[in-house]
Amino acid sequence: MLSQFSYARATSLDEALQYLATDGARLCAGGSDLIxxxxxxxxxxxxxxxxxxxxxxxxxxxxxxxxxxxGALTPVAEVAASPIVQELYPGLAQAAGEVASPQLRNQGTIxxxxxxKPRCWYYRGEFHCLRKGGTTCYALAGENQFHAILGGAxxxxxxxxxxxxxxxxxxxxxxIRGPEGGRLVPLEEFYVLPSTDPHRETVxxxxxxxxxxxxxxxxxxxxxxxxxxRARGAWDFALAGVALALQLDGDRATAGRVVLSGAAPVPxxxxxxxxxxxxxxxxxxxxxxxxxxAVQNAVPLKRNGYKIPLFRGVIEExxxxxxxx
Ligand SMILES: Cc1cc2nc3c(=O)[nH]c(=O)nc-3n(C[C@H](O)[C@H](O)[C@H](O)COP(=O)(O)OP(=O)(O)OC[C@H]3O[C@@H](n4cnc5c(N)ncnc54)[C@H](O)[C@@H]3O)c2cc1C
Numbered sequence: 001m002l003s004q005f006s007y008a009r010a011t012s013l014d015e016a017l018q019y020l021a022t023d024g025a026r027l028c029a030g031g032s033d034l035i036x037x038x039x040x041x042x043x044x045x046x047x048x049x050x051x052x053x054x055x056x057x058x059x060x061x062x063x064x065x066x067x068x069x070x071g072a073l074t075p076v077a078e079v080a081a082s083p084i085v086q087e088l089y090p091g092l093a094q095a096a097g098e099v100a101s102p103q104l105r106n107q108g109t110i111x112x113x114x115x116x117k118p119r120c121w122y123y124r125g126e127f128h129c130l131r132k133g134g135t136t137c138y139a140l141a142g143e144n145q146f147h148a149i150l151g152g153a154x155x156x157x158x159x160x161x162x163x164x165x166x167x168x169x170x171x172x173x174x175x176i177r178g179p180e181g182g183r184l185v186p187l188e189e190f191y192v193l194p195s196t197d198p199h200r201e202t203v204x205x206x207x208x209x210x211x212x213x214x215x216x217x218x219x220x221x222x223x224x225x226x227x228x229x230r231a232r233g234a235w236d237f238a239l240a241g242v243a244l245a246l247q248l249d250g251d252r253a254t255a256g257r258v259v260l261s262g263a264a265p266v267p268x269x270x271x272x273x274x275x276x277x278x279x280x281x282x283x284x285x286x287x288x289x290x291x292x293x294a295v296q297n298a299v300p301l302k303r304n305g306y307k308i309p310l311f312r313g314v315i316e317e318x319x320x321x322x323x324x325x
Contacts, residue, residue: 006048010051021179025048027049031050032107034048068084068085070110079092080096091166092226094226098226114167115201118157118158137154146304154198158264159266162238165241169244170257171216173187174212222247222248228240228241239262240311242318243267273294282323294311
């Protein structure tokens with residue numbers, strides 16, 4: 001049941017920041033995740049602050065010699081369909097196209113997608129779990145088939161966003177506005193592991209807003225992709241996903257990132273996989289070695305051991321596909 005809250009529709013970024021100063025206020029972009037959380041009583045909220053009318057936070061544009069800016073309120077569907085994104089960052093276009101259903105991609109924004117709450121059934125259900133201020137992660141001894149195999153100390157949720165993995169692989173940063181001014185945070189430093197603080201997912205303070213995402217200019221020979229495996233053909237979150245962003249010189253990878261989705265409480269950058277790739281020819285031997293390295297430190301729970309061979313297969317296949325692209 002929805003608890004009582006007041007509602008404010010901001011007409012400017014400054015006004016939104018003023019509304020957010022209220023204790024217990026929550027930011028609402030498309031509302032596709034927030035309203036579900038309120039209905040399921042995942043957290044309390046005294047005031048819903050809608051920013052959906054702020055046109056300055058919408059749209060995708062090239063910044064002269066400095067890459068691309070994506071406004072935080074840009075619908076996920078627009079990111080997937082953008083000719084700029086498709087040309088420069090196909091991995092992001094693919095990830096956005098894999099998010100949920102067409103309706104949710106039209107309603108949900110890219111800012112909301114990277115800030116959405118985890119999808120663990122204990123966290124979203126009637127359990128006072130560790131993430132909600134309790135003392136126990138119920139997934140540890142419970143139904144943990146969809147939970148983390150990496151980075152899961154104390155709490156074993158997986159990060160639900162497809163686009164966050166692609167953005168992190170592409171070296172994107174989040175521009176953030178708060179009452180004290182602005183800051184630019186690389187996505188790699190945006191997410192918080194439960195071993196650091198199991199009660200938050202990101203470095204955002206409750207009175208801060210992501211205003212845009214910035215992506216660096218891709219160099220010649222740069223390739224990216226996103227591949228997601230899910231239990232159903234219709235909308236579903238990733239059981240295992242991989243975002244690749246590689247710099248190639250001929251058939252040799254000279255730099256790059258490998259980021260896993262569905263693996264950990266944050267989009268998981270696999271430096272082990274990257275080490276196995278960089279400086280090597282992108283062939284079957286390298287792909288196999290990188291896939292094995294990506295899961296070498298995985299610690300599966302009782303019911304999610306299947307994710308290890310699944311990740312190996314997905315990473316190996318996707319690397320070879322990117323090599324042939
Ligand atoms: C049935 C279903 C299936 C889904 N499947 C997938 C999937 O397969 N892959 C996937 O990636 N996602 C999936 N999602 C998540 C969906 O994509 C998100 O709900 C959506 O992207 C969130 O965008 P929104 O604008 O509606 O966010 P909101 O619901 O408005 O906000 C979500 C959260 O982010 C915060 N927030 C929003 N915007 C900002 C901002 N600019 N700055 C700071 N904080 C902000 C809000 O306070 C809130 O906590 C699914 C959701 C549903 C309901």
